[in-house]
Amino acid sequence: xxxxxxxxxxxxxxxKRTLPIPIVNWLRRWRGTMRYLRFLSYEVSRRQSRLETGxxxxxxxxxxxxxxxxxxxxxxxxxxxxxxLVLQQLDRKVEGQGARHAExxxxxxxxxxxxxxxxxELRAVLEAAPVSPAERQATHxxxxxxxxxxxxxxxxxxxx
Amino acid sequence: xxxxxxxxxxxxxxxxxxxxxxxxxLFAEAADVDVICPRxxxxxxxxxxxxxxxxxxxxxxxxxxxxxxxxLGNNPWHEFVYETALRHPGICVFHDVxxxxxxxxxxxxxxxxxxxxxxxxxxEHGDSGSRLARLKVLAVASDFEKFLFPxxxxxxxxxxxxxxxxxxxxxxxxxxAGNIDVxxxxxxHHAGAPPPQVAGIDRAEARRRLGLPQDAxxxxxxxxxxxxxxxxxxxxxxxxxxxxxxxAKLLVVGADNTGGAFERTARRHGVHGAVVxxxxxxxxxxxxxxxxxxxxxNLRYPTAGxxxxxxxxxxxxxxxxxxxxxxxxxxxxxxxxxxxxVDGDQAAELGEHLVQLARDPALRTTLEANAREYARTVLNxxxxxxxxxxxxxxxxxxxxxVTTERRSDPTT
Numbered sequence: 194x195x196x197x198x199x200x201x202x203x204x205x206x207x208x209k210r211t212l213p214i215p216i217v218n219w220l221r222r223w224r225g226t227m228r229y230l231r232f233l234s235y236e237v238s239r240r241q242s243r244l245e246t247g248x249x250x251x252x253x254x255x256x257x258x259x260x261x262x263x264x265x266x267x268x269x270x271x272x273x274x275x276x277x278l279v280l281q282q283l284d285r286k287v288e289g290q291g292a293r294h295a296e297x298x299x300x301x302x303x304x305x306x307x308x309x310x311x312x313x314e315l316r317a318v319l320e321a322a323p324v325s326p327a328e329r330q331a332t333h334x335x336x337x338x339x340x341x342x343x344x345x346x347x348x349x350x351x352x353x
Numbered sequence: 354x355x356x357x358x359x360x361x362x363x364x365x366x367x368x369x370x371x372x373x374x375x376x377x378x379l380f381a382e383a384a385d386v387d388v389i390c391p392r393x394x395x396x397x398x399x400x401x402x403x404x405x406x407x408x409x410x411x412x413x414x415x416x417x418x419x420x421x422x423x424x425l426g427n428n429p430w431h432e433f434v435y436e437t438a439l440r441h442p443g444i445c446v447f448h449d450v451x452x453x454x455x456x457x458x459x460x461x462x463x464x465x466x467x468x469x470x471x472x473x474x475x476x477e478h479g480d481s482g483s484r485l486a487r488l489k490v491l492a493v494a495s496d497f498e499k500f501l502f503p504x505x506x507x508x509x510x511x512x513x514x515x516x517x518x519x520x521x522x523x524x525x526x527x528x529x530a531g532n533i534d535v536x537x538x539x540x541x542h543h544a545g546a547p548p549p550q551v552a553g554i555d556r557a558e559a560r561r562r563l564g565l566p567q568d569a570x571x572x573x574x575x576x577x578x579x580x581x582x583x584x585x586x587x588x589x590x591x592x593x594x595x596x597x598x599x600x601a602k603l604l605v606v607g608a609d610n611t612g613g614a615f616e617r618t619a620r621r622h623g624v625h626g627a628v629v630x631x632x633x634x635x636x637x638x639x640x641x642x643x644x645x646x647x648x649x650x651n652l653r654y655p656t657a658g659x660x661x662x663x664x665x666x667x668x669x670x671x672x673x674x675x676x677x678x679x680x681x682x683x684x685x686x687x688x689x690x691x692x693x694x695v696d697g698d699q700a701a702e703l704g705e706h707l708v709q710l711a712r713d714p715a716l717r718t719t720l721e722a723n724a725r726e727y728a729r730t731v732l733n734x735x736x737x738x739x740x741x742x743x744x745x746x747x748x749x750x751x752x753x754x755v756t757t758e759r760r761s762d763p764t765t
Contacts, residue, residue, distance in 0.1 A: 269493055277497045284501070285654065289696030292683040295521075 354745060355385045355417065357443070359434045360424040362390045362399035362407070367430040368662050369448050375545045377402040379738045389413050391433055415441040420745035422446055422516075425508065427454045427657050435459070435508070444514040444748055450525045450658025452508065453499035461489060477506050477529070500655045506530040514748040516741070518542045518660035519681035525658050536751070538744040542660035544669035544732035551640040559644035565629070570594075570601040570711045573646035573672075575639070575663035578609045583652040583677075585618055586699035590650070592622040593704025598711050601627060606642040608633040643667060647717065648710050649674045650703065654695050656680035669728035673720040675706050689720070689727045 209217055358380070360373040373388070380386045381404030388407045390399045401407045410433050415421060421443030423434050435455060438445055460470040467490055474482035482502060488494060509515055509530035515537045517523045523537050551559075560567055572591055578584055591603045605628060609615050619625040631642060643649070649667040651674060660681045667674050668689065676682040677699075678692035691710075693702040710717050 266492075273493060273495045277495045280497060280501070281655070285696040288654075288679055289694050292678045292680075292695075295683065296678070 354742065355387075355419050356380065356745060357387055357389055357413065357415070357418040357421040358424070359389045359410075359422065359437060361393075361426075361430040361434075362388065362401070364397060364400065365393050365430045367426055367428055369424050369426045370430070371545070372448070372542070372662060373424060374400070374402050376543060376734060376738060376741075377405050379734055380741070381405055383738065383742060387418070389437075410437060413437065413441075415443075419749050420444060422741070422745070424448060425452065425455075427451055427659075429455065429458050429463075431455055432459050438508060439511060442511045442513050444516060444745065445508055445512040446516040447505065447508075447522060447526060448518070448659060450505055450517070450522050450529070451500055451503040453502055453504040454496075454657070456504050457489070457499065473504060473507065474502065477504055478502050497655065500657060503529050503658075509533070509535055513751070514538065514744060516540050516744065517658075519658075519684055521681050521684060522658040522660075536744075536748065538740065538747075540737050540740045540744070541732050542662060542665050543734040543737040544665040544728040545662065546734070547640045547666075547670070548637050550637045551644065554641065554644055556644055556646075559641050562641060563645055565602070565604075565645055566600070568600060570598050571604055571645055571647045572601060572707060573604045573606060573642065573649050575643065575649060575651070575667065576607045576661075578605060578607060578611055578615050580611060580614075581653055581655060583654060583699060584611055584615045586652055586693075586703055587650055588615070588618045588622050588624065588628075589700030590703025590707060591627075592624045593700070594707040594711060595624050595627055597708050601707075601711065603628045604642060604646060605630040606634060606639060607631070640666075640670075643670050643672065646672055648672065648707065650707075651676045651682070652693060652699065652703070653677055653682070654679060665728065665732050668724040669732065671721040671725040671728075673710055673717050674724065675703060686723075686727070689723045691720070 208220075212220075358373065358377065361367045361370040363370050363374055377386060377388065381402075386405060388399075388401070388405050389410055390407050391410055392398055399407055421441065423438040423443055424446045425431055425434055425438065425448060427449035432455065435452070456470065456473065458464070460466040460473075467486075470489075471483060471486040474486040476482075478485070485494075485498060485502060503525070505526060506529040509526055510533060512535060515523075515526065515535055517526060517537065517539055518541055520539055523539055527533075527537065554562070557567060560569075560571075565571065572594065574582070574587060576582070588603075591601070594601050603619075603624065605615075609630065609632075616625065616628075619628045631638070634642065643666065646667075649664070649672045651661055651664045651667070653661070654677060656679065658680065664674065664676065664682070668685075674690040676685065676690050676692060677695050679695045682690070683692075691706045693699050693706070710720075
């Protein structure tokens with residue numbers, strides 16, 4: 194034991210003997226806290242300097258965490274990313290439906306133009322063919338059906 | 354007819370530079386064309402196509418021309434096109450419907466015109482737009498919002514006429530501009546011709562030259578690998594095929610811009626041994642690889658309203674293709690290319706198509722013939738040139754009063 198330590202220890206023993214127990218305990222707690230805080234400060238200081246100098250062992254996350262606004266930025270990034278994911282899923286549904294509907298609409302338009310052409314062709318054939326007066330007077334079944342439906346509709350409208 | 358053609362040119366890294374380089378020699382045969390393009394950098398010059406004169410933007414005189422074509426793309430190489438299109442209205446060719454990436458880059462991300470950006474978003478999208486602009490300045494922003502707020506309406510309102518490559522782009526653009534009365538012409542993205550160095554090379558010869566197995570079923574991905582090209586679905590779909598057809602290979606022709614995510618996904622699916630990556634290649638090597646392929650996969654989500662040049666080349670080369678049923682791809686008939694829905698299980702659908710094509714050579718042959726025919730009739734470069742010339746004539750014949758009333762736009 195060194196010459197410097199001996200008087201400190203003797204003084205400490207003297208205090209333990211003379212002071213009341215609660216005060217001795219308070220002094221012990223106080224010394225423990227001071228020691229703990231001193232070593233913690235060394236730890237924090239070492240970590241901070243390691244983060245700021247950017248040692249090769251550092252990860253991007255720890256550098257972010259060392260910055261004062263790191264957590265805020267990370268949070269914003271994650272919220273924006275999440276919103277993006279939700280929006281993209283929604284947009285995919287809208288776009289997918291849109292594309293399929295446009296395709297069906299296109300097919301229907303094509304079908305309609307084919308039908309129109311077929312009707313035009315039929316009309317041209319009918320107009321070109323000579324029609325006898327007897328044929329002209331005879332009613333077509335489809336025309337008969339249409340007349341019947343129209344009469345029924347008129348009757349329903351009158352009853353309302 | 355005297356035309357001014359605003360476009361980037363090689364070596365500028367824009368697909369539109371290649372597009373113009375291919376089309377301009379055809380224009381030189383039928384019209385008097387000046388290309389307006391700045392120098393790519395202090396030490397480099399833009400490469401002039403044969404028969405074309407290049408003028409710098411600062412020496413542009415609008416009164417010298419019968420029509421002005423502005424080729425607008427959504428990247429920083431088009432900033433000079435954008436600014437001149439606002440100053441001297443002409444015919445805007447929208448290679449992308451979305452202009453937000455270009456505008457945000459020029460005004461906020463690398464520029465100092467925050468107030469102009471805020472005003473622009475406010476005018477185009479009302480209160481939501483203004484709020485979005487303010488949040489962007491506070492760095493609360495994502496890339497996806499740029500697709501939802503396209504910022505192309507003010508250009509349409511100023512334009513004398515508009516050209517797009519697909520009906521889908523036309524509808525999106527008119528919706529963004531508020532359905533105003535502006536003449537819009539749909540001119541498909543032409544299928545570029547292969548360079549003479551690869552003329553007469555067939556599939557077997559291309560594989561021999563590249564050292565690829567003759568009996569392998571080769572699936573190809575053309576162009577840069579980026580996240581919108583759905584690399585996850587591509588790899589997972591290929592893995593589905595690989596389990597059934599172990600001699601299948603995935604040929605990736607283009608640089609990987611996913612930061613290694615593509616390779617990691619391939620490893621996770623256990624197909625990294627079957628993936629052959631060429632990295633960035635020149636046009637000759639591109640065509641050699643394309644000729645070696647059995648199937649081309651071209652998925653894309655989200656879209657900026659663009660049309661794919663590599664897809665057009667693949668069709669012209671007569672390759673069976675699988676695309677998303679989405680955007681401009683949705684307009685390609687189903688007997689020309691197989692489709693994958695964007696809102697379904699893309700990987701599973703892609704895998705099923707690939708397996709079907711690997712099993713059924715007759716289906717492949719039919720698709721190849723249909724693709725060739727579609728490219729020959731619809732994507733013919735001469736047809737596209739004639740459509741451009743005819744539209745310029747139409748706009749020239751239009752009374753000037755029709756367009757002047759739209760030009761008092763506060764966004765400019």
